[in-house]
Amino acid sequence: MDMFRLMLEHFGHQNWWPADTAFEVMIGAILTQNTNWKNVEKAIANLTEKELLDLNALHHVPAKILAKEIRPAGYYNLKAVRLKNLVDFVMDRYNGKLEECLADETEDLRKGLLSVKGIGPETADSILLYAAKRPVFVIDAYTHRIMSRHHMSPEEGTYDELQNLFMDHLPDDHKLFNEFHALIVQTGKTYCKKRPVCEGCPLKNWTDIHP
DNA sequence: CACCAGGCAAGTA
């Protein structure tokens, strides 16, 4: 049985990304860097309450005030600057129009996002997949860990190598990629931590990467 | 108490 179906039959549909708008996805993508999503929810709730979950509002709010509101998400000084960098990117390159940003060519938008200080490959691809709905496969620490544990990737493969491994074997379908990445995270959280709990893992006897 | 969470950038050699 293939990896995707094993995980789907075990966990069911994940309904990612848990956000109301594309902009909220973009903000969440930065806030969740190396941070538990529960903490991000608190930070986003603060932003909503202060009416800061908005491109123009974030553009005008001082980084120091912003940092205070996103405190529960951790790395708050760093992330406040990163959020401002992302907002500046949309302002400068797309004339402050989020729709134009999200409608840009996938490759151009990816390069642009990666040029923003504080946005690396996972954050850029999360925005492309979950906000812009492009068929771009997101790789995270759990993906590396699961693939490595199953000897499906060369040891400590790079982000791009692992991403290509999936994208070369899967149809370009953003809905599939959406569900697939979410299931990998759920599987990793439940069974594939640094101290793995392999008993009960849907991938226990999985050895074939066939889509 | 230790360890972890849906990373990234900057510094060193």
Next chain:
DNA sequence: TACTTGCATGGT
């Protein structure tokens, strides 16, 4: 290129 370190809260 290949390590190492800082960033930080909140949960287990």
